Amino acid sequence: MHRHGAPRRTAAGPGRTTPRPVPRGAAPLLAAGLLLGVPLLGGCTSASGGDPEPAPTSPASPSSSGGTSTTAASAPATAPPRQPPAELTEGQVNAAVARIDGYAQNALAKTGVPGLALAVVYKDKVIHAKGLGVRQLGKPEAVDPDTVFQLASVSKPIASTVVAGVVGQKVVEWDDPVTAHDPGFALADPWVSGHVTIADLFAHRSGLPDHAGDLLEDLGYQRDYILQHLREHQLAPFRASYAYTNYGLTEAAAAVAKAKGVAWEDLAADVLYKPLGMNSTSSLRSAYDSAANKATPHVRDAAGWQVSTTENPDPQAPAGGVSSTVQDLGRWMRLQLADGTFEGKQIVDPAGLNETRLPQTVSSPTTAPAGRTGFYGLGWNVSYDPEGRLRLNHSGAFSLGAATVVTLLPSEQLGIVVLTNGQPSGVPEAVAEEFFDLAQYGHETVDWLGFMGKVVPAAAQSPASPTDYATPPAGAAPAKPDSAYLGTYGNDYFGPMTVSSGDGGGLVMSLGPDNLRFPLQHYDGDVFSFRTRGENAAGLSGVTFAVGADGKAATVVVEQFDHDGLGTFTRS
Template structure:
């Protein structure tokens, strides 16, 4: 029996964090969740609960899937009750049939409007597998090939190494194996720079070994998508609509923030302050829209999952070439090496996290997360023609991954073998905390050296990557200005020529440091901004 529409009306910047939650979202039916813990520097596995081993699972049956669907209402409501996440929407498809479309909770806390199957959510990084589907359609039409060098379609594109620039392909950037560092360019987006500025600045980023290392990059993938659109003679936003959203009738799906904003039935983003969820921020991800800027509903996403599970066919029509789509499902790079003798290797395909369960079944998944207030997940077992998508309007606390994993676990075993919300939530917290400064700037040294006169620090400083910085005195305070919109950050004295400032935006990490290097004339010659210097690009020189 169909259960469609029966309902009443901090950043995760590290690749380890996003890869981790995506891997967990499919691990419930394998009994090997302990092997999916990501890089130890980001997550301490010794602090995690032990997951009991499980026997190899039996084959899924429709009856077992129906039982899991019947329990989904309770799973969702339990997760919402325990976390307070305001709104959730869930869709399930099996064997080209939509089994479940349902919304829960509020689109905005304190305002009228219940979440339903047609509520538009921001997808965050679930945009990536959607975008790889668009490119697969272009590959099938012979507009591009996955192995095309990016420079073939974007002649102005460049990375730091000339040889890599000439050889890096669309597939390299969609699988995060170009050598670009983790989340290259994201901090430029936080400062207000647009897509063209950020993509042009990728040439300054240091490179790891080409095709031998994995690092999750929103703007690397974005560059590849834009190159495909350029080859097609159009914009990415139009290409997505022409190749995918239009043919599938995904009428509420868009790759433009403006369309999300003007939707009447949309879920706004929420963050948690203390015990309260608040609609405090707006996240415009147009700069990286192929990687994180799409928006959709669970009704539309169910159509997309049917296409994925139908080898590119939708309602009898071959919308996307099957071979081009299959390429997105293959492992292209190791993303999660095993961290234990019995551990399981995680892979990344083209816009997908790729893994295999105890029966050798291909498992595809991806999570999306905006620290400013959204968390999403899609997980599919192609051999079973089974998929689930979960969209939420709350900052990432593990809800979409827990719902997806509990559903798959229940379909396999009759009930969850692990309390997945308790398991996944702490992993996300630990991963997010790993990006914070090692210095506690709220506690200056007991014998802190005094600051110099403001005139020693004020002035304009240049940086080829981040653009100019201006430091000025405003009353009793020093103020640092950065970015095209001249965002202002108050500098608080910490020790000697070191100050602190509070980071802002999607990638905020609390307080970070600003250290001036003063010359023999008593004036600062350089200034290093700690949070901007992860890749060695955060030093500004006085003009």
């Protein structure tokens, strides 16, 4: 197994680093965004494992009066004490609300995203809720505030709210070892297995690699199998590294549910959804599927926007499986901004909730003098705005057709949620940032739609495999006879793989509990390619057979599955 983060040989040839998959459920705190003090896309690393394409240069930080801040070079030798920011007035907030629908409508027109819903909470009231666009292209039904959307990784701060409620019931503590409630859970290091806590997994600091387990979900494996196989991943330094893991967080939530003796989906409903009257909210995909008023996912290809179908996120429900409406989420934001109180009743313990808002780990160290360090709390991106105020944020993204964001400014009792039914394009993030600009300054400080429209799609791009070409390279060596490759190969993580003859000739690779079939296309010598599928699809990816002296392949390396050195299959 290769050391986490080290360059690896790929299935397509030596000396190339393995492409990372398209992020599932959410996307990263990008360095470009942090230059602006804006936490982008939920907190996972970029698809390439590094920074996106260069972003526009950061503007000077706006002052509370709407101007720009004084530079260090021109500052007086003894600067006066910084004054706390003036509280936003009701007039400022109302003025921003009056303009945000027009901005959102323009964003839909410019990008083609089919539909959007947003809600604004201020001083314990939902002061605005609006639907724009259509639920599905080609059909007339309009989005309204009661349209159900898939939330993707906006599910994470909802999950941490649920756990905070259970912490308040004195059933668990954030610092409980996970094995205290789920004794069968283990990671690769026995010491880490016994010490990793609920908070460690919610803060993505367990040492698990980025998006560990997501590819198993793409193959059709269910939650129990995926959680049991997290132990196959080599760990980065415990509590000294950050890597966004849907299934690490899911394990922590599942352990809390076991402590209560119920399924997670029921726990979320009992602790949060029912007490708040979130009647259109669920952690089950079946609820979204059966909703009469729901937003259909869409993706964009060369022909434009098309109706799509997202994968079933039930296996990672705490991390990415919630569906809801902006009306319901307005209730949840009210509870957040009122420290766990809703309509005069304490629903969630404020101390347990406050833990979720503290910086737990550095998610994105600053990379520029004007940059800002990014932090992750417990299910939240935690940052501080140019005025020094606490800012909570999370985005969600399904590459197969959903993009969402929620941002709270607790000191102002102000928050916005924006939901869309299109693949990540920067629209929800742009709308949210525009709203806070309008409230604070009365005008836009950055071309948010242009900025987010560059960095958000860039974060979702996966580098192309060397095998991702329609035809083999010039001078390609011929393949050996099919008999050299046919057979069954084992893998402790991904399970068995069978290579068989296709109905129309050629080779077919079959994997997963449902034996998903992937036709193989010859590339060069013993290297083939297959078209990846699912949320983490990344075009064509390489499959390299190592053929021995007996004329039979002894091992197969699948490039798409080898990000963490787990992609080698051995002939049974």
